[in-house]
Amino acid sequence: MSNPALVAIIQDEIKQSGPIPFIRFMELALYHPGHGYYASPRKKIGGPGSDFYTSPSVHPIFAKLLAKQLIQMTEGMAISPEDPITFIEFGAGDGALCFQILQFIEHDHPTLFHRLGYIIVEKSRSFQLHQKERLLPRYAMTVQWEDKMPSPCVGIVFSNELLDAFPVHRMRIEINPPVGAGLKPTPTLKEIYLDWKDGNFLELLHPPSSPLLLSYFDRMNIKRDTAFDCEINLLALDWIRQVGQSLTKGFVLTLDYGYPAQQLYGRAKGTFLCYHQHTVNENPYDHIGEQDMTSHIDFTALAQAGKASGLSPLGFTDQTHFLMGLGIADEMQIEADKMDQSEEARRNFLAMRQLMDPARMGKTFKILVQGKGVASMGLNGLIFPAFPKESLDASSEPQISH
Numbered sequence: 001m002s003n004p005a006l007v008a009i010i011q012d013e014i015k016q017s018g019p020i021p022f023i024r025f026m027e028l029a030l031y032h033p034g035h036g037y038y039a040s041p042r043k044k045i046g047g048p049g050s051d052f053y054t055s056p057s058v059h060p061i062f063a064k065l066l067a068k069q070l071i072q073m074t075e076g077m078a079i080s081p082e083d084p085i086t087f088i089e090f091g092a093g094d095g096a097l098c099f100q101i102l103q104f105i106e107h108d109h110p111t112l113f114h115r116l117g118y119i120i121v122e123k124s125r126s127f128q129l130h131q132k133e134r135l136l137p138r139y140a141m142t143v144q145w146e147d148k149m150p151s152p153c154v155g156i157v158f159s160n161e162l163l164d165a166f167p168v169h170r171m172r173i174e175i176n177p178p179v180g181a182g183l184k185p186t187p188t189l190k191e192i193y194l195d196w197k198d199g200n201f202l203e204l205l206h207p208p209s210s211p212l213l214l215s216y217f218d219r220m221n222i223k224r225d226t227a228f229d230c231e232i233n234l235l236a237l238d239w240i241r242q243v244g245q246s247l248t249k250g251f252v253l254t255l256d257y258g259y260p261a262q263q264l265y266g267r268a269k270g271t272f273l274c275y276h277q278h279t280v281n282e283n284p285y286d287h288i289g290e291q292d293m294t295s296h297i298d299f300t301a302l303a304q305a306g307k308a309s310g311l312s313p314l315g316f317t318d319q320t321h322f323l324m325g326l327g328i329a330d331e332m333q334i335e336a337d338k339m340d341q342s343e344e345a346r347r348n349f350l351a352m353r354q355l356m357d358p359a360r361m362g363k364t365f366k367i368l369v370q371g372k373g374v375a376s377m378g379l380n381g382l383i384f385p386a387f388p389k390e391s392l393d394a395s396s397e398p399q400i401s402h
Contacts, residue, residue, distance in 0.1 A: 316392055
């Protein structure tokens, strides 16, 4: 069931201004300050009654290993041992990842902990309340909340499953006339708009709402020779540009669903999905305001936009290889050795295997590491690259294979 107040708000906007681009619908459905999905106080992450799992909610080993990578990065920033260290997490969800990272550093690296400042940049007021409930009793002196990234800034910026929920332009490539009609096919780029007719949302195809959408395809060298649907996440590119402009020295880690461009485009249905009570569907017009919406990230475009803001791509891999480089195999072996005598050890082992499983989280999630003004170093999480360096090069051929 949809949120009727939110549906009415969207209907009224369409009545007043005419059909709206899908990106506007997605923005209202997810981020309307009173009725959007992320404004709702309902539990969204984790167990029963929620909608999806994230890696930190599967097992705290994820946060521990990520913390190890962050600590190694601080060593490569060539700053004085007395200077403060700043971590900046965008979109901290329910605060579990932050809490687990701080818990590990406090216990295992107390000297670093006392130099550490942890900034959360969070758009959702509902999530911010959950974060404060979890974090303030123990880490009030370490964590602070900001509406945007401080600038200028020296530090380490990271996000986990942030960009995939940014509102996107849903696009369709049409080929006219059809291949085989004896004429040279001509690709036409259309954008999905929404109208309201007879009590339902109706999808329409119109010319792109922004010239940036056309230039995106040209800049990313995307071949348009067969019909397909796709999503364009211009907001993710704006985000990385802003991060790059604000960061004067440090690292940026982006952990999210996605692919390099050459693997992303050309899928007949694109990658747009909705999540409701741990089920996946492709219908954004059910459960409006009550379900999450996502699409996969174009990591090639993200790396190229970062370059334009002074961020150098340092490595790109998937979660399986990232965690392997940080030592998850050793952690799994410890639990495996105790499985016959301990049900807790068995649960721990199975949770770690879920994080690593190539058919599930292991290959689905990717990690892009970028840097500015930092020494070149062998980051442990990048020891096992899952993709060649040229996968982040927009000039590589082909961008779409058919």
